[in-house]
Amino acid sequence: MASASFLKSSYVLKSEWTKGQSLRQLPSSSSVSLVRSRPTTFTVRATTSYADELIKTAKTVASPGRGILAMDESNATCGKRLASIGLENTEANRQAYRTLLVSVPGLGQYISGAILFEETLYQSTVEGKKMVDVLVEQNIVPGIKVDKGLVPLAGSNNESWCQGLDGLASRTAAYYQQGARFAKWRTVVSIPNGPSALAVKEAAWGLARYAAICQESGLAPIVEPEILLDGEHGIERTFEVALKVWSEVFYYLAENNVLFEGILLKPSMVTPGAECKDRATPEQVADYTLKLLQRRIPPAVPGIMASFLSGGQSEVEATLNLNAMNQSPNPWHVSFSYARALQNTCLKTWGGRPENVKAAQEALLIRAKANSLAQLGKYTGEGESEEAKKGMFVKGYVY
Amino acid sequence: MGYTEEIKCRSTLGSVYVLFCVIFLFGYIYLSLHYLTNFLRLADELIANAAYIGTPGKGILAADESTGTMGKRLSSINVENVESNRRAFRELLFTTPGALEYLSGVILFEETLYQKTSDGKPFVELLKENGVLPGIKVDKGVVVLPGTNGETTTQGLDDLGKRCQQYYAAGCRFAKWRAVLNIGITEPSQLAINENANGLARYAIICQENGLVPIVEPEILVDGNHSIDKCADVTERVLAAVYKALNDHHVLLEGTLLKPNMVTPGSEAPKVAPEVVAEYTVRALQRTMPAAVPAVVFLSGGQSEEEATLNLNAMNKLKTKKPWTLTFSFGRALQASTLKAWQGKEENVEKAKAVFLQRCKANSEATLGTYKGSGSLSEGASESLHVKDYKY
Numbered sequence: 001m002a003s004a005s006f007l008k009s010s011y012v013l014k015s016e017w018t019k020g021q022s023l024r025q026l027p028s029s030s031s032v033s034l035v036r037s038r039p040t041t042f043t044v045r046a047t048t049s050y051a052d053e054l055i056k057t058a059k060t061v062a063s064p065g066r067g068i069l070a071m072d073e074s075n076a077t078c079g080k081r082l083a084s085i086g087l088e089n090t091e092a093n094r095q096a097y098r099t100l101l102v103s104v105p106g107l108g109q110y111i112s113g114a115i116l117f118e119e120t121l122y123q124s125t126v127e128g129k130k131m132v133d134v135l136v137e138q139n140i141v142p143g144i145k146v147d148k149g150l151v152p153l154a155g156s157n158n159e160s161w162c163q164g165l166d167g168l169a170s171r172t173a174a175y176y177q178q179g180a181r182f183a184k185w186r187t188v189v190s191i192p193n194g195p196s197a198l199a200v201k202e203a204a205w206g207l208a209r210y211a212a213i214c215q216e217s218g219l220a221p222i223v224e225p226e227i228l229l230d231g232e233h234g235i236e237r238t239f240e241v242a243l244k245v246w247s248e249v250f251y252y253l254a255e256n257n258v259l260f261e262g263i264l265l266k267p268s269m270v271t272p273g274a275e276c277k278d279r280a281t282p283e284q285v286a287d288y289t290l291k292l293l294q295r296r297i298p299p300a301v302p303g304i305m306a307s308f309l310s311g312g313q314s315e316v317e318a319t320l321n322l323n324a325m326n327q328s329p330n331p332w333h334v335s336f337s338y339a340r341a342l343q344n345t346c347l348k349t350w351g352g353r354p355e356n357v358k359a360a361q362e363a364l365l366i367r368a369k370a371n372s373l374a375q376l377g378k379y380t381g382e383g384e385s386e387e388a389k390k391g392m393f394v395k396g397y398v399y
Numbered sequence: 400m401g402y403t404e405e406i407k408c409r410s411t412l413g414s415v416y417v418l419f420c421v422i423f424l425f426g427y428i429y430l431s432l433h434y435l436t437n438f439l440r441l442a443d444e445l446i447a448n449a450a451y452i453g454t455p456g457k458g459i460l461a462a463d464e465s466t467g468t469m470g471k472r473l474s475s476i477n478v479e480n481v482e483s484n485r486r487a488f489r490e491l492l493f494t495t496p497g498a499l500e501y502l503s504g505v506i507l508f509e510e511t512l513y514q515k516t517s518d519g520k521p522f523v524e525l526l527k528e529n530g531v532l533p534g535i536k537v538d539k540g541v542v543v544l545p546g547t548n549g550e551t552t553t554q555g556l557d558d559l560g561k562r563c564q565q566y567y568a569a570g571c572r573f574a575k576w577r578a579v580l581n582i583g584i585t586e587p588s589q590l591a592i593n594e595n596a597n598g599l600a601r602y603a604i605i606c607q608e609n610g611l612v613p614i615v616e617p618e619i620l621v622d623g624n625h626s627i628d629k630c631a632d633v634t635e636r637v638l639a640a641v642y643k644a645l646n647d648h649h650v651l652l653e654g655t656l657l658k659p660n661m662v663t664p665g666s667e668a669p670k671v672a673p674e675v676v677a678e679y680t681v682r683a684l685q686r687t688m689p690a691a692v693p694a695v696v697f698l699s700g701g702q703s704e705e706e707a708t709l710n711l712n713a714m715n716k717l718k719t720k721k722p723w724t725l726t727f728s729f730g731r732a733l734q735a736s737t738l739k740a741w742q743g744k745e746e747n748v749e750k751a752k753a754v755f756l757q758r759c760k761a762n763s764e765a766t767l768g769t770y771k772g773s774g775s776l777s778e779g780a781s782e783s784l785h786v787k788d789y790k791y
Contacts, residue, residue, distance in 0.1 A: 244646075254636070254686075255639075260685075291691075294690040299685045332720075
């Protein structure tokens with residue numbers, strides 16, 4: 001815009017392309033300004049009509065002693081889970097498993113929100129009750145995964161970007177109608193591939209657009225730029241990349257007029273790469289991660305629902321990491337958002353058999369309670385099962 | 400030459416080359432380690448000084464008025480703008496018994512940095528003895544940005560590194576750079592925001608490289624008839640851009656301080672209560688300032704002495720997330736009535752010092768949220784210090 005006006009107001013030299021046209025009169029110096037930009041009125045930031053509700057939702061999900069159960073595995077991913085216990089990937093089996101999860105008695109004590117996959121949001125339990133209703137009764141806020149997965153990013157160094165903005169406004173409005181109150185969008189950044197400035201910018205901008213659209217529809221967005229574990233890099237490199245990524249994310253969120261009191265974050269912990277020879281203790285991981293958060297996260301954000309899995313560590317180690325982060329007060333609630341770290345033992349205990357449902361539900365409750373204690377900084381690790389201590393990293397993991 | 404001679408020549412050259420490489424490599428490793436340990440030591444010092452400035456109960460006296468600006472002050476009490484008078488007034492402030500206890504830092508103008516008390520003691524030494532960090536204004540004023548409606552950017556980056564080294568050697572431990580933005584129909588423009596944010600970031604990293612804690616000051620002028628909501632919106636946009644720039648330039652946030660305007664209605668709009676100013680201001684900071692920054696040192700921007708203190712007090716009473724200290728960096732709001740009481744006369748010095756002490760104590764209490772309001776305000780304490788279109 002500005003450059004067009006510049007050409008208009010500058011005098012035009014006689015040249016080939018002005019042949020036949022009269023030379024523009026040289027304007028007198030007193031009346032010319034070298035550059036003239038079209039003034040635009042500066043409007044005050046528009047606020048969504050859902051502002052109060054968004055703040056309330058975010059605060060509820062970030063309540064002390066509670067965290068998120070991520071059960072939003074796509075059908076394909078859920079298939080892998082079911083296959084690991086010898087079950088076929090049918091809608092009925094997915095329904096049975098999700099019913100098991102949402103009906104765990106007393107789950108709402110330790111779980112504040114559950115992220116669902118689209119199918120589950122519209123599903124009923126095997127007893128015929130709507131999944132969302134069961135959750136709400138349990139005092140658990142239903143959430144919905146709204147991204148459409150990762151695809152290759154053209155012009156990048158073999159990196160990916162996250163799809164899902166098209167039609168997002170109407171989809172999120174429909175999800176709100178169905179009972180969802182928060183949303184999730186997972187984009188990734190890969191250190192072995194750079195990350196290139198393009199990939200970082202795209203990840204951050206996509207998150208910002210998604211967040212703004214969600215808030216317009218009354219869904220509190222969880223902002224998740226995951227820095228993938230794969231790689232041989234050390235913890236310092238992860239830290240450096242994380243600082244850059246989060247700086248971009250918050251700048252674009254601000255540009256998109258996102259209400260910070262109505263969002264939640266899901267950062268990946270700052271750890272060495274999975275193939276790095278130097279490992280890090282939970283204290284080191286906590287230290288670096290807290291430093292990252294202190295340097296990049298505005299205090300207005302109510303909750304950080306991190307996934308504390310690092311380098312193939314087990315459910316127990318994930319809980320220990322969370323505990324280490326909560327040893328002193330933080331300006332934002334630091335809690336968990338776990339999928340495998342909560343479901344792993346439960347799934348194996350169930351094995352697909354109805355007679356194991358109760359035991360499986362108990363197993364889930366144990367993990368939920370442990371992480372609840374860790375959120376309060378009071379986890380001791382007593383009474384953990386062997387299964388819970390087994391590592392869960394899968395190289396090149398594709399969701 | 401002969402074959403064997405050629406071989407000998409080449410192998411000599413070869414070993415000389417290898418020798419140079421080895422020397423270069425060792426030199427590089429040594430310098431890198433030296434630089435790294437130096438930087439780490441520097442980082443620790445920056446973090447410690449920044450944290451000290453934010454000590455609860457203490458704040459900054461901005462006494463860095465340029466010679467020209469000092470002239471305006473002195474002429475308001477009919478005092479000649481000569482070096483001895485400028486020195487005398489600064490001495491009055493720095494030798495007020497008990498005042499320095501309430502100050503963690505004093506920002507000086509270059510001239511004052513090298514001045515002494517009438518007993519011959521350098522001001523810098525006097526301050527240091529009393530636990531006050533000397534600071535220095537390092538910017539070189541503003542210039543208009545062509546193509547904008549009178550918006551400005553701040554100058555002073557040329558040779559800044561060298562100047563910082565000199566200031567550090569002279570005893571300074573922090574620096575100040577004032578960027579100015581204003582609110583209007585089309586202001587602040589994205590150009591002005593980006594340009595000023597970038598300037599602040601460049602200044603900040605250069606300071607840190609030379610051991611000075613940078614005070615980052617993006618002042619949004621109070622001039623105008625805009626509402627407090629508009630001010631909040633602009634402040635949040637500006638601070639988001641400032642922190643983006645600081646992050647891009649690898650500034651160590653733990654070793655910086657922010658000197659923002661409070662969020663208030665424009666000078667020509669109806670006033671609001673201190674509690675409202677407090678709420679809007681703290682919210683703006685919650686939305687933009689990472690917890691890593693240890694303290695906010697507010698500018699008073701033309702508010703009266705009492706107003707500035709009451710607003711600061713209200714912020715510190717507010718029950719909300721505040722992971723940084725909220726304190727003051729006041730110029731006019733600390734000195735105005737002191738200046739008036741002095742009138743340039745020797746016989747008024749005691750009285751003027753008492754007035755100054757009272758303001759320092761009041762603001763110290765405000766940082767703790769315990770200020771009860773001045774029972775008997777000295778002349779001028781409630782007088783607005785706003786000057787329309789104020790030029791430093």
